[in-house]
Amino acid sequence: MDQLIGYFLYFCSLLAVGGIYSLIALGLNVQWGFAGLFNVGIAGFVSIGAYTYALLTTDTSPLHYGGLGLPLAVGIVAAMIASGLISAIIGVICIRLRSDYLAIATIGIAEIIKLVLKNNSEITNGPRGINKIPRLWENFTEERFYNDWPMSWFASAETWQSIFSSLPRWWWQPCFALSIIIAVYVVYKLLEKLRLSPWGRMMTAIRENEPAAHAAGKNVTGRRIEAFILGSMIMGLAGAVLAMHLRLIEPTNTFDPSKLTFLVWVMLIAGGSGNNRGAILGSFLIWVIWSASEIVINVGIDVIGDFTNIHVGILSTRAGYLRMLLIGLLLQYILQKYPLGILPESRPTASSKT
Amino acid sequence: MNTDTPTLELKDITAGYGESEILHGINLKVKPGEIVAIIGPNGAGKSTAIKAILGLLNITKGSVLLDGNDITDTPPDRVVTKGISYVPQTHNVFVNLSVQENLEMGAWTRTDGIPERLDEMFTLFPDLREKRRQAAGSLSGGQRQMVAMAKALMVDAKVLLLDEPTAGLSPKYRGEIFSTIQDINSSGVPILIVEQNAKQALGCANRGYVLVEGTNRYEGTGKELLDDREVARMFLGGGE
Amino acid sequence: MWESFGFEFVNFYFIPGLVLGCIYALGAIGITLTFGILRFANFAHGEVMMTGAYVTWTIMAITGALFGWALHPLIAAIPSIFLMILVFFVVDRFFYKPFRKAPTIKVVMASFGMMLVIRSLVQILWGPNQITFVRGIAKPNGFIRELTGSLDMMILVPNKHFLIMAGTVVIVILLGYLLTSTRIGKAMRAVSDSPDLALVTGIDVEVVIRATWIVGGACAVAAGVFLAMDIQMLETTMGFRMLLPMFAAAILGGIGKPYGAVLGGLVIGLAEELSSYPWIGDSPLLSPGYKSGVAFSIMIVMLIVRPSGLFKGRTF
Numbered sequence: 001m002d003q004l005i006g007y008f009l010y011f012c013s014l015l016a017v018g019g020i021y022s023l024i025a026l027g028l029n030v031q032w033g034f035a036g037l038f039n040v041g042i043a044g045f046v047s048i049g050a051y052t053y054a055l056l057t058t059d060t061s062p063l064h065y066g067g068l069g070l071p072l073a074v075g076i077v078a079a080m081i082a083s084g085l086i087s088a089i090i091g092v093i094c095i096r097l098r099s100d101y102l103a104i105a106t107i108g109i110a111e112i113i114k115l116v117l118k119n120n121s122e123i124t125n126g127p128r129g130i131n132k133i134p135r136l137w138e139n140f141t142e143e144r145f146y147n148d149w150p151m152s153w154f155a156s157a158e159t160w161q162s163i164f165s166s167l168p169r170w171w172w173q174p175c176f177a178l179s180i181i182i183a184v185y186v187v188y189k190l191l192e193k194l195r196l197s198p199w200g201r202m203m204t205a206i207r208e209n210e211p212a213a214h215a216a217g218k219n220v221t222g223r224r225i226e227a228f229i230l231g232s233m234i235m236g237l238a239g240a241v242l243a244m245h246l247r248l249i250e251p252t253n254t255f256d257p258s259k260l261t262f263l264v265w266v267m268l269i270a271g272g273s274g275n276n277r278g279a280i281l282g283s284f285l286i287w288v289i290w291s292a293s294e295i296v297i298n299v300g301i302d303v304i305g306d307f308t309n310i311h312v313g314i315l316s317t318r319a320g321y322l323r324m325l326l327i328g329l330l331l332q333y334i335l336q337k338y339p340l341g342i343l344p345e346s347r348p349t350a351s352s353k354t
Numbered sequence: 355m356n357t358d359t360p361t362l363e364l365k366d367i368t369a370g371y372g373e374s375e376i377l378h379g380i381n382l383k384v385k386p387g388e389i390v391a392i393i394g395p396n397g398a399g400k401s402t403a404i405k406a407i408l409g410l411l412n413i414t415k416g417s418v419l420l421d422g423n424d425i426t427d428t429p430p431d432r433v434v435t436k437g438i439s440y441v442p443q444t445h446n447v448f449v450n451l452s453v454q455e456n457l458e459m460g461a462w463t464r465t466d467g468i469p470e471r472l473d474e475m476f477t478l479f480p481d482l483r484e485k486r487r488q489a490a491g492s493l494s495g496g497q498r499q500m501v502a503m504a505k506a507l508m509v510d511a512k513v514l515l516l517d518e519p520t521a522g523l524s525p526k527y528r529g530e531i532f533s534t535i536q537d538i539n540s541s542g543v544p545i546l547i548v549e550q551n552a553k554q555a556l557g558c559a560n561r562g563y564v565l566v567e568g569t570n571r572y573e574g575t576g577k578e579l580l581d582d583r584e585v586a587r588m589f590l591g592g593g594e
Numbered sequence: 595m596w597e598s599f600g601f602e603f604v605n606f607y608f609i610p611g612l613v614l615g616c617i618y619a620l621g622a623i624g625i626t627l628t629f630g631i632l633r634f635a636n637f638a639h640g641e642v643m644m645t646g647a648y649v650t651w652t653i654m655a656i657t658g659a660l661f662g663w664a665l666h667p668l669i670a671a672i673p674s675i676f677l678m679i680l681v682f683f684v685v686d687r688f689f690y691k692p693f694r695k696a697p698t699i700k701v702v703m704a705s706f707g708m709m710l711v712i713r714s715l716v717q718i719l720w721g722p723n724q725i726t727f728v729r730g731i732a733k734p735n736g737f738i739r740e741l742t743g744s745l746d747m748m749i750l751v752p753n754k755h756f757l758i759m760a761g762t763v764v765i766v767i768l769l770g771y772l773l774t775s776t777r778i779g780k781a782m783r784a785v786s787d788s789p790d791l792a793l794v795t796g797i798d799v800e801v802v803i804r805a806t807w808i809v810g811g812a813c814a815v816a817a818g819v820f821l822a823m824d825i826q827m828l829e830t831t832m833g834f835r836m837l838l839p840m841f842a843a844a845i846l847g848g849i850g851k852p853y854g855a856v857l858g859g860l861v862i863g864l865a866e867e868l869s870s871y872p873w874i875g876d877s878p879l880l881s882p883g884y885k886s887g888v889a890f891s892i893m894i895v896m897l898i899v900r901p902s903g904l905f906k907g908r909t910f
Contacts, residue, residue, distance in 0.1 A: 442794065446791065449787060
């Protein structure tokens with residue numbers, strides 16, 4: 001029974017993290033699929049969302065600013081606004097750059113964001129990061145939440161304590177995962193509506209034939225900036241959820257661009273760029289492959305360790321990089337053989353020649 | 355070699371970019387030693403015909419023959435080794451290389467005789483000799499055109515293709531270009547010119563083709579076309 | 595004057611800035627050539643630098659263990675250069691060539707992927723921990739110290755820094771000769787100028803591309819080895835850390851202009867080091883934690899104000 005619960009909880013965590021990646025991929029799809037912007041600084045926007053959420057919702061702490069203990073919803077909204085603001089500034093400066101240059105610029109921006117987070121220790125606790133970030137559903141079990149409104153309206157502190165002690169320890173995990181899936185669904189629906197709206201159709205027109213759109217008097221740059229901001233806001237949301245999931249964030253390793261930025265790009269390309277459904281599908285697919293490969297490699301290491309003299313410890317540290325190597329090669333394979341991804345885009349308008 | 359075989363021939367060429375068709379079955383010939391002009395209105399497919407020879411676009415039907423040999427599917431960089439020299443209309447010199455370096459690049463497919471040919475080119479274009487170390491991009495339009503032509507002649511061309519050689523040039527240079535073209539031709543090189551400037555082109559050409567909307571419309575010797583009333587009405591009215 | 599200002603400034607800020615600039619310059623040469631001739635930003639360039647350094651160290655270690663030789667890094671770098679050029683060829687053939695006629699974005703993504711593939715390979719083969727490249731503390735070169743000391747302007751330059759700067763000068767001179775006096779060098783400049791014209795002129799563009807990888811690869815390995823000599827260790831993030839400043843240097847100098855890349859590299863290297871000098875008052879002008887932001891800021895300014903760079907390179 002315990003083993004079944006174990007599998008169930010593992011499944012929940014796959015859903016949760018897959019969902020977080022889906023959100024990031026959906027945000028990236030707004031920038032890339034809608035507006036053709038090659039953003040390689042994803043990690044930066046996610047980290048802004050995460051830190052904003054963390055600083056606003058954690059308890060007061062001598063280690064960092066904020067810790068205002070605000071309601072989670074406020075933290076989430078603030079995360080989205082913060083990401084959106086920063087991306088607005090960057091967008092106005094950089095949006096006209098050609099794709100190579102935009103890629104370089106966005107990498108640089110992610111680096112700068114990381115430096116700012118790392119160096120301003122009074123605000124962010126520098127390299128040591130912020131911990132005890134409240135996680136949705138699980139936070140209800142924390143004293144500072146059930147002692148305060150709105151939970152205190154419904155029952156007294158003791159009642160809450162007895163309710164929670166009667167639940168299994170892991171009760172919040174499926175709730176958390178489900179919430180993320182719901183969030184992904186909501187964002188997906190909104191983006192689909194957007195895609196079919198006049199704004200969405202204009203973005204398609206711009207992407208297909210920019211000179212014509214220019215000639216028709218459309219404000220191409222303005223629309224692109226809008227897409228950039230919207231995508232970043234979704235990434236900010238994902239960042240807040242990521243902070244919830246991890247409960248501890250710090251500037252360098254949590255938002256490692258090779259995992260965050262790169263993996264999301266592989267997900268988008270694998271799933272079908274330009275395609276919201278593809279973004280979600282690609283995210284879960286690649287995330288499952290990534291997680292499963294960890295298990296497969298660990299099993300493989302044990303086997304090798306049994307049959308040879310190679311020390312298991314060395315193998316397992318290096319094996320982690322094997323996963324990255326395989327994902328990198330997978331990307332090359334997909335780029336060459338399945339450039340449209342698994343779910344090629346379905347255009348709402350009449351076909352046009354490329 | 356049979357002297358009746360045209361040096362260059364396009365047979366029933368249907369071609370275009372991607373899925374759009376621009377040439378709908380055109381025919382033309384350049385016989386040994388000739389100057390042939392292609393004229394016609396904008397969008398008639400004149401430059402497209404040249405690009406078809408070079409393999410720069412999709413040929414769906416027909417063939418391109420050089421000295422009777424089929425070169426239809428030859429890729430552009432191999433086409434030069436077969437003996438076709440091409441001077442594009444724009445971007446026809448390496449702007450950051452010196453005049454001499456441009457000519458040296460023109461001789462890329464040559465194995466020997468480079469210094470001699472260089473000297474010949476500087477004799478044909480004396481202005482270039484004194485500017486040989488200058489960056490090609492710093493020269494005037496007319497001088498640049500000369501560099502482009504000299505560059506194309508660094509190899510032993512079987513036929514020279516010129517795409518609108520006088521476009522955007524002052525009348526002085528236009529005259530010089532046409533007289534240079536005749537000088538080059540007098541050494542035996544057949545030349546195919548695409549020109550907007552129909553009158554001067556037909557004036558120095560042996561024969562001409564008039565292309566309209568991707569098909570052959572008129573054909574004849576230079577003089578015949580110059581005298582033709584229809585041709586005159588369509589193309590020769592506005593020019594000088 | 596020298597005692598109070600010059601000594602500290604020159605020895606601890608200016609010369610390290612020059613050295614860093616040399617490393618950036620060499621890396622940027624490869625990047626600007628690739629950008630100019632192959633028309634894309636090669637994100638994997640930093641990893642090739644790093645791998646070149648790792649391979650060099652491995653050669654030093656193997657020859658030391660097998661034959662008892664103590665090879666100098668610059669000697670061991672030579673076989674490393676050959677190997678890395680081969681790597682460049684293989685990567686180009688299988689991962690970049692398929693996209694020659696495709697939109698640039700595809701090959702840029704492929705190079706981004708290669709960046710991670712190469713880095714992971716290095717991490718698997720050599721492990722993620724730091725490896726000491728050269729042991730010991732670098733002492734200032736005695737000859738230079740004596741000479742300048744007698745002029746009352748003592749300059750302390752460790753041998754390694756001297757070698758790096760001298761090596762860079764040699765490489766740049768050789769590069770200049772290649773590009774202006776050899777047929778293939780002129781062809782490289784021609785293709786960088788106009789690949790379409792080069793094609794119809796009959797220039798074999800694939801040969802030029804191969805030459806680009808050779809020159810770029812040699813410069814990248816040199817940069818990687820110099821960097822390893824400077825910081826005296828190897829780590830797997832070395833390459834990525836250099837990538838942004840190298841791109842900045844290439845853009846600053848003008849895409850496709852190798853001399854521009856050299857100048858750009860020197861400017862950025864100096865700017866980074868000098869930014870932490872206490873120009874005003876007692877504390878550094880820019881907190882050292884933000885050093886890597888300097889290159890980026892210079893690049894952004896260039897992209898907005900004058901995208902063609904100092905030497906009027908290509909703008910896309």
